[in-house]
Amino acid sequence: xxxxxxxxxxxxxxxxxxxxxxxxxxxxxxxxxxxxxxxxxxxxxxxxxxxxxxxxxxxxxxxxxxxxxxxxxxxxxxxxxxxxxxxxxxxx
Numbered sequence: 001x002x003x004x005x006x007x008x009x010x011x012x013x014x015x016x017x018x019x020x021x022x023x024x025x026x027x028x029x030x031x032x033x034x035x036x037x038x039x040x041x042x043x044x045x046x047x048x049x050x051x052x053x054x055x056x057x058x059x060x061x062x063x064x065x066x067x068x069x070x071x072x073x074x075x076x077x078x079x080x081x082x083x084x085x086x087x088x089x090x091x092x
Contacts, residue, residue: 021066028057028067035079039086051083 002008031054038047055076062072 024057024061024064024066028054028061031057032075032079036082039079039082042086042090044087044090047083047086051079054079 002011031050035047035050035054038050058067058072058076061067062069
């Protein structure tokens with residue numbers, strides 16, 4: 001354990017950040033799972049809304065440095081790709 005006051009403070013700060021980042025990442029994973037589930041079930045309106053929510057959460061987390069920007073873009077791209085393929089199937 002740290003002995004200096006500054007080291008103790010840095011440890012407290014890193015714990016706070018870790019807890020916050022874990023909560024954000026967890027909610028992102030939940031949003032992505034929800035979007036994937038809606039897409040696979042073929043619910044167009046729900047899938048569109050859950051995709052929008054997941055995309056917003058990923059963008060926000062990336063801008064704050066919780067997840068890498070490229071990883072966020074990749075996740076959004078993959079979700080959008082699945083959504084677009086689902087919409088093409090329903091139109092046919």
